[in-house]
Amino acid sequence: MYQVYFDREKRQIEVPEGTTILEAERLAGLLPDAPCGGAGTCGKCQVTVNRQTVKACQTKIQQDLHVDTSGFSSLEEAVVLTEGFSRPVAFRPGVSVHSIALEKTVPGDRRSDWERMLAALSEAGAEDAGQFLPDPELASSLYERIKKGGNCHVAHTDREILDIQDQKRDYCLAAFDLGTTTLAGFLLDAADGRVLAVESRMNPQAQYGADVIMRSDYALACGTEALTGCIRRELDDMIGSLAGRAGRERTDLLQVCVAGNTCMHHLFLGISPASLVHAPYTPALSQSLTLRAGQYGLNIHPRGQLLVLPNIAGYVGADTSACLLAVRPDRKEEITLLLDIGTNGEMVLGSRERLLTCSTAAGPALEGAKIECGMRGTDGAVDHVSFKDGRWHYTSIGNQPAVGLCGSGLLDLTAQLLQNGFLDESGNLQSGQEDPKRFLLVPPELAGNEKGVYLTQKDIREIQLAKAAIAAGIRILMKRLSITEEDIACLYIAGAFGNYMDPVSAGRIGLFPSSLAERIRPVGNAAGEGAKIALLNADEWRAADRLAASVEFVELAALPEFQDCFVDELEFPQ
Numbered sequence: 001m002y003q004v005y006f007d008r009e010k011r012q013i014e015v016p017e018g019t020t021i022l023e024a025e026r027l028a029g030l031l032p033d034a035p036c037g038g039a040g041t042c043g044k045c046q047v048t049v050n051r052q053t054v055k056a057c058q059t060k061i062q063q064d065l066h067v068d069t070s071g072f073s074s075l076e077e078a079v080v081l082t083e084g085f086s087r088p089v090a091f092r093p094g095v096s097v098h099s100i101a102l103e104k105t106v107p108g109d110r111r112s113d114w115e116r117m118l119a120a121l122s123e124a125g126a127e128d129a130g131q132f133l134p135d136p137e138l139a140s141s142l143y144e145r146i147k148k149g150g151n152c153h154v155a156h157t158d159r160e161i162l163d164i165q166d167q168k169r170d171y172c173l174a175a176f177d178l179g180t181t182t183l184a185g186f187l188l189d190a191a192d193g194r195v196l197a198v199e200s201r202m203n204p205q206a207q208y209g210a211d212v213i214m215r216s217d218y219a220l221a222c223g224t225e226a227l228t229g230c231i232r233r234e235l236d237d238m239i240g241s242l243a244g245r246a247g248r249e250r251t252d253l254l255q256v257c258v259a260g261n262t263c264m265h266h267l268f269l270g271i272s273p274a275s276l277v278h279a280p281y282t283p284a285l286s287q288s289l290t291l292r293a294g295q296y297g298l299n300i301h302p303r304g305q306l307l308v309l310p311n312i313a314g315y316v317g318a319d320t321s322a323c324l325l326a327v328r329p330d331r332k333e334e335i336t337l338l339l340d341i342g343t344n345g346e347m348v349l350g351s352r353e354r355l356l357t358c359s360t361a362a363g364p365a366l367e368g369a370k371i372e373c374g375m376r377g378t379d380g381a382v383d384h385v386s387f388k389d390g391r392w393h394y395t396s397i398g399n400q401p402a403v404g405l406c407g408s409g410l411l412d413l414t415a416q417l418l419q420n421g422f423l424d425e426s427g428n429l430q431s432g433q434e435d436p437k438r439f440l441l442v443p444p445e446l447a448g449n450e451k452g453v454y455l456t457q458k459d460i461r462e463i464q465l466a467k468a469a470i471a472a473g474i475r476i477l478m479k480r481l482s483i484t485e486e487d488i489a490c491l492y493i494a495g496a497f498g499n500y501m502d503p504v505s506a507g508r509i510g511l512f513p514s515s516l517a518e519r520i521r522p523v524g525n526a527a528g529e530g531a532k533i534a535l536l537n538a539d540e541w542r543a544a545d546r547l548a549a550s551v552e553f554v555e556l557a558a559l560p561e562f563q564d565c566f567v568d569e570l571e572f573p574q
Contacts, residue, residue, distance in 0.1 A: 174300075
């Protein structure tokens with residue numbers, strides 16, 4: 001056994017000989033960034049040991065060590081998008097509170113205390129009170145309440161009573177977007193729907209791999225416990241933080257609604273992702289779920305509910321269902337395209353007449369994971385690039401010295417290289433610099449690191465693979481609907497990448513048809529907004545299953561023409 005001391009975090013842990021530094025970081029409760037899941041291919045988990053920079057995932061501990069993580073990426077540092085397009089909905093939440101008087105029993109009234117309480121609820125306006133499930137624990141408290149007299153306050157859904165209190169209580173609700181990379185949480189007032197607090201964090205599962213395939217492979221090899229445990233703990237910690245910010249108690253929280261892609265959905269619930277990894281790639285569960293939150297690691301009201309939005313298909317998950325609730329393309333006469341660009345690219349095309357959806361394996365390149373100087377959207381990330389009067393210009397997040405390229409900066413730089421003749425349509429880079437297959441944007445002397453910020457030929461190939469997957473998916477769906485890009489009235493772009501990217505740059509590299517750049521409407525964290533809508537309006541929650549079932553899923557991998565379309569889209573537009 002050896003002692004490992006993490007200098008920056010001032011944290012020490014004892015681990016067996018042969019443990020990697022990456023695993024020691026995980027055991028110590030740190031959040032290391034390991035997009036490749038510890039395969040040693042991405043180089044993002046670097047640390048300093050004895051004044052040498054090493055890959056944490058490839059360095060085994062053979063003695064007591066001091067490890068310095070300063071200057072290297074961490075999941076704790078990134079900025080997470082929480083704002084999104086907000087569609088107004090009527091405030092009719094699934095949780096209601098009624099004030100009732102529990103009258104004393106009179107001779108000859110054979111009704112139980114529970115039955116008389118349900119009758120009082122009906123008189124107070126609670127619909128379907130007679131269908132509430134009997135609860136022995138709550139029923140046992142009624143006699144003392146009746147004996148004391150006076151009013152009590154009953155919180156309930158359309159099926160069960162959640163709480164009975166003598167004094168009025170300020171209940172709340174919480175919605176979460178479980179992204180592959182990021183988490184966003186919203187605390188809402190159950191009385192009027194106001195947003196009381198917002199919290200965002202990086203998904204701690206990223207230390208096991210940047211994308212759902214890596215995490216699924218890890219779960220199949222090692223079990224779901226580590227991945228399930230870390231995401232549940234993180235959400236529970238976020239709940240505590242949200243409640244604290246709003247001046248509420250955890251036990252004031254009656255409902256939590258979560259939305260995530262199919263893999264995030266399964267791993268949060270502790271379901272093996274085996275069915276997603278093996279053909280025909282179907283989910284183990286699709287329907288919406290109403291569960292006891294406490295059974296899934298969320299410490300809220302003892303009877304608090306966990307609402308899980310429905311999945312649509314193997315790789316079109318509950319986050320897409322939430323986006324559909326936020327935008328409701330099924331109610332629109334005109335044709336719209338909803339595009340969520342992340343580690344997995346989901347899209348929905350159509351109108352109230354017909355909706356089609358598909359998923360494309362865009363990979364994490366557009367989020368910087370497979371790019372040599374790629375990084376998440378943290379301080380020092382180059383976020384926008386332009387070329388004017390023969391000179392390169394860039395901005396960085398926080399106006400800090402540049403240390404890497406985030407997704408929007410990567411997109412701009414690629415588009416500008418293409419626009420100005422440094423990159424041809426087939427993706428061949430001719431930088432005109434000392435190394436023609438590497439374009440140096442920020443030299444080391446001006447950067448916030450020792451190597452500068454640059455783009456390589458290999459990076460360009462990763463970008464081509466990502467953009468081709470998305471562009472091919474769009475083309476296939478348009479072909480299925482027998483429409484052209486001119487028939488698409490609006491392109492909704494969801495997610496952080498879509499929120500910060502330059503639409504012109506995206507069109508220039510062929511991420512989507514360039515003519516759609518003028519019809520883009522960024523909708524930000526639409527999945528988070530959809531999860532909120534499901535809490536704010538019970539009819540919308542019930543509609544989620546119908547909406548998910550009505551969307552036609554197109555399995556791109558099963559279409560012979562997809563591969564040809566994908567290959568065609570690898571080239572950049574002329």
